[in-house]
Amino acid sequence: MSDRPNLVRRTAFPSSVSRAVVTPLQPSVVYSSPDPDALDAQYEGQAQGYTYGREGHPNGDVLARMIDRMEGGEGGIVTGSGMSAVTATMLGLLSQGDHIVGGNQLYGRSLRMLTQDLPRWGITASLADPTDIAAMAAAITPATKMILVEVVSNPTLRVADMDGIEQLAKDRDLILVVDNTFTTPAAFQAHSRGADVVIHSVTKLMAGHSDVTLGYVLARDPAHAKAIYDTNVTLGLTASPWDCWLAERGLYTFDMRFERAQANAQALAELFAAHPAVESVLYPGRHDHPDHNRAGALLGGQFGNMVSFRLKGGRAQANALTRAAPQLAFAPTLGDVGTTLSHPASSSHRALSPDDRAALGITEGFFRVSVGCEPIDLLKADFAAALDAAA
Numbered sequence: 001m002s003d004r005p006n007l008v009r010r011t012a013f014p015s016s017v018s019r020a021v022v023t024p025l026q027p028s029v030v031y032s033s034p035d036p037d038a039l040d041a042q043y044e045g046q047a048q049g050y051t052y053g054r055e056g057h058p059n060g061d062v063l064a065r066m067i068d069r070m071e072g073g074e075g076g077i078v079t080g081s082g083m084s085a086v087t088a089t090m091l092g093l094l095s096q097g098d099h100i101v102g103g104n105q106l107y108g109r110s111l112r113m114l115t116q117d118l119p120r121w122g123i124t125a126s127l128a129d130p131t132d133i134a135a136m137a138a139a140i141t142p143a144t145k146m147i148l149v150e151v152v153s154n155p156t157l158r159v160a161d162m163d164g165i166e167q168l169a170k171d172r173d174l175i176l177v178v179d180n181t182f183t184t185p186a187a188f189q190a191h192s193r194g195a196d197v198v199i200h201s202v203t204k205l206m207a208g209h210s211d212v213t214l215g216y217v218l219a220r221d222p223a224h225a226k227a228i229y230d231t232n233v234t235l236g237l238t239a240s241p242w243d244c245w246l247a248e249r250g251l252y253t254f255d256m257r258f259e260r261a262q263a264n265a266q267a268l269a270e271l272f273a274a275h276p277a278v279e280s281v282l283y284p285g286r287h288d289h290p291d292h293n294r295a296g297a298l299l300g301g302q303f304g305n306m307v308s309f310r311l312k313g314g315r316a317q318a319n320a321l322t323r324a325a326p327q328l329a330f331a332p333t334l335g336d337v338g339t340t341l342s343h344p345a346s347s348s349h350r351a352l353s354p355d356d357r358a359a360l361g362i363t364e365g366f367f368r369v370s371v372g373c374e375p376i377d378l379l380k381a382d383f384a385a386a387l388d389a390a391a
């Protein structure tokens with residue numbers, strides 16, 4: 001017998017009559033069972049238990065139950081990123097020969113998935129303007145199985161005709177998938193309204209602090225839910241327990257953050273509209289927005305934290321604006337507690353030709369602002385200075 005201490009056998013976790021208030025973080029990838037019968041019972045669904053981290057873990061389930069409650073559904077899963085959620089849904093529910101109709105202003109990587117990746121696996125896609133129900137209907141073919149839309153588009157913040165799209169999916173017996181990232185369940189109850197599948201990039205407003213990458217999928221039909229779950233586990237798109245724990249912490253303040261960010265967004269939209277350096281403002285909460293009435297009806301007055309505007313002039317004015325406001329992070333994300341600026345012509349939409357960008361209304365002076373939770377006076381002063389510099 002060696003007299004070395006045994007460092008390999010784990011020490012028992014101390015018991016406590018008082019209970020931790022915070023959800024414990026459980027990073028264990030493996031779970032040991034008392035005997036093979038118990039493992040059988042778990043696999044057959046007769047007993048609840050975890051087996052292996054890729055298949056699921058407590059922190060993922062805690063987070064999924066919280067987002068279920070926000071969406072008003074049950075049985076959602078968390079995934080390693082918003083794009084994992086999109087991937088697991090597409091590959092779990094579509095097969096060779098199927099066709100999908102997507103909104104023409106989807107998130108950039110979702111667009112790429114539809115137009116470049118799915119075709120390599122024999123799944124074809126058409127894109128159509130989701131504000132135009134006739135265009136959406138015209139894109140449907142006999143092979144169409146699914147519609148994928150976002151309620152508010154990026155970066156021009158157009159609002160999809162969700163009443164029309166929901167009816168179209170029902171009439172044509174298509175799986176309606178709604179990416180609810182921009183709107184969140186606080187503004188748009190995608191599941192309760194009848195979407196077959198709801199997707200979130202939890203990375204954005206829900207987690208809210210730009211320190212985790214996570215996604216979520218909620219499917220209404222249990223067969224869909226199982227297919228998406230199995231695809232997620234097989235492709236290894238599983239979320240990390242650490243990230244789930246952080247996102248859970250972020251969600252406790254979601255309501256307050258979203259409320260504050262929306263109030264700030266409305267105030268900034270007014271400031272932009274009144275500034276001589278600005279050519280036009282895009283905010284669904286403003287009367288001059290082309291979809292203002294639809295946004296009012298669909299979103300119940302919650303017009304979101306995203307505001308876009310076009311500067312008069314071009315790249316020189318855009319450079320001047322970002323340089324004059326280093327405290328407003330110039331970063332291609334959204335939903336952080338702090339305000340971030342993105343410039344689609346040089347980032348998300350740089351692969352498009354200037355003509356294609358112009359067709360979407362994206363000029364060199366176009367900025368998208370993800371408004372955060374700073375005190376509004378501070379934001380107003382920062383933007384006024386930045387716009388003065390761009391004038």
Ligand SMILES: *Cc1c(COP(=O)(O)O)cnc(C)c1O
Nearest residue numbers: 081082083107179181201203214
């Ligand atoms: C960011 C985003 C995604 C992708 O999410 P990740 O967590 O970055 O993978 C998908 N859809 C929308 C609308 C997004 O904004």
